[in-house]
Amino acid sequence: MAADWIAADWGTSNLRLWAIGPEGEILAERSSADGMGGLTPDKFEPALLRLADDLLAPDRVTPVLICGMAGAKQGWIEAPYAQVPCPPAFGGAPVVAPTGDARISVRIMPGLCQSGPADVMRGEETQIAGFLADEPDFDGTLCLPGTHTKWVRVAGGQVLNFRTAMTGEIFALIGQHSVLRHSLASDGEADEGAFFAALATGFAEPAAIGMELFSIRPASLLEGLAPASATGRLSGLLIGTELAGAQDFWQNRDVVVVGSPRLTRRYIAAMERLGGSARAATNPELALSGLIAAHQLEQA
Amino acid sequence: MAADWIAADWGTSNLRLWAIGPEGEILAERSSADGMGGLTPDKFEPALLRLADDLLAPDRVTPVLICGMAGAKQGWIEAPYAQVPCPPAFGGAPVVAPTGDARISVRIMPGLCQSGPADVMRGEETQIAGFLADEPDFDGTLCLPGTHTKWVRVAGGQVLNFRTAMTGEIFALIGQHSVLRHSLASDGEADEGAFFAALATGFAEPAAIGMELFSIRPASLLEGLAPASATGRLSGLLIGTELAGAQDFWQNRDVVVVGSPRLTRRYIAAMERLGGSARAATNPELALSGLIAAHQLEQA
Incomplete structure (x- = not known):
């Protein structure tokens, strides 16, 4: 079954994607080890097609919306950082990635940056957007522990600052x-x-x-x-x-x-x-929720 | 010319030795990359002989006094730690290492340990003894920066505590x-x-x-x-x-x-x-000075 659009979380080590149907339903969820860390810019489109080829309708363009390290300087194409304070996933427009296959149109979400003290995130902003989709009035801190723990002050639908x-x-x-x-x-x-x-x-x-x-x-x-x-x-x-x-x-x-x-x-x-x-957080798929929220906002 | 005795600083990455004459003069100084880190216990004697063979008199036993990681559990033979507070290089007796060649008699200096907070050193205690040979009344702190920086309180000829x-x-x-x-x-x-x-x-x-x-x-x-x-x-x-x-x-x-x-x-x-x-420190060869001081004390 062909996807209405595709959401993807493309990190340093892994690629995960979800095929979304016309009613917002998840038609398929897939992942591979084709992380950004092992790819040169020309290898992103083939890596995406390996995972998604049979999800694409042959006769129309399927939008693909990506968050994460695919938008880093060493990634598919650089999606410049939006500067905080700003909404987590709508502080800057997604960047169009170059593609050869006529069945897809790919865009990558921008990360967030901060000066004084200098800091950056890429991917977490979409998780934050996913969290705010459930709790739009949240005033507090998101803590995202991992290789690099992000501490993020959020209020009024915006990321105020982070370390x-x-x-x-x-x-x-x-x-x-x-x-x-x-x-x-x-x-x-x-x-x-x-x-x-x-x-x-x-x-x-x-x-x-x-x-x-x-x-x-x-x-x-x-x-x-x-x-x-x-x-x-x-x-x-x-x-x-x-x-x-x-x-x-x-x-x-x-x-x-x-x-x-x-x-x-x-x-x-x-x-x-x-x-x-x-x-x-009660929602285990915040990146997906954030990509869906971004997609809906663009459709509106 | 045959050595009266041999001093050696045997670290994780390198072996350095000095051939000492009857008047305390340095007859030769040599080093190799045969550090403790790359040796199993049975390889220490051959590594020593490769560097020192021509320095050994054929007809008598030459003492070899070693400090450093050769005395670790994974080294030639374990030289148990002496517990602080104690003199830096005379808090415990050197340990005899097993040898096959009749021309050498090898001993290894013990390291220092501390409980509450737990800490250890191995090799630095001999440098501290070398420093105290020049400044026996020192009351202060020795700082030995490196892979692991040692901070050592010294007074009255003793190591009081360290981190x-x-x-x-x-x-x-x-x-x-x-x-x-x-x-x-x-x-x-x-x-x-x-x-x-x-x-x-x-x-x-x-x-x-x-x-x-x-x-x-x-x-x-x-x-x-x-x-x-x-x-x-x-x-x-x-x-x-x-x-x-x-x-x-x-x-x-x-x-x-x-x-x-x-x-x-x-x-x-x-x-x-x-x-x-x-x-x-003005003396650039504190390990050698410490080994000489330990040797002299044993001869006295």
């Missing part, structure tokens, strides 16, 4: 490459008690982060710190330090966490332990 | 593997103005470290931050955060920095900028 923390990437680098890697749990299991103890340390003494991180190694060598406890301590120290730096975003605010179930649970538990509160 | 910061390793991991790597100077050049500005930020707001680090990327993408400025900012943020956490070690103390010329200059300039003072 990005490298917590997830540093966690991964330390786990894969540092002297601590032999002390950590190979399956990623994190002991909860060790996590909360380290969370308190990281939050109270963020300046000690470099020393507290190293200390995991001698605690493992000398004191038999268990791997799951070491992993819990690493995660707790990094998230505790991040939460100390992000206090303006989550203290005394309505906070919604958008991420994988494990990270979402961990961030909510961390904020609650430190005297805040937070809830998980 | 290790992962600053250098995190700097290297971010430069080699993270999203920031494309923004940094490929030759490692660090702009001084960017370094000092970021030093002040890291020192004043250590909790923001994860966000300030990420910010290097959008500053490069959006504002044209030059690679040398990005590298200076990365170094300044990490060292500023470290100095905030290590204040008890360097504020209002006599501080001596022991490291490569570039890192030594950088740490001294950083402490001076933040209202402290520090000096460089």
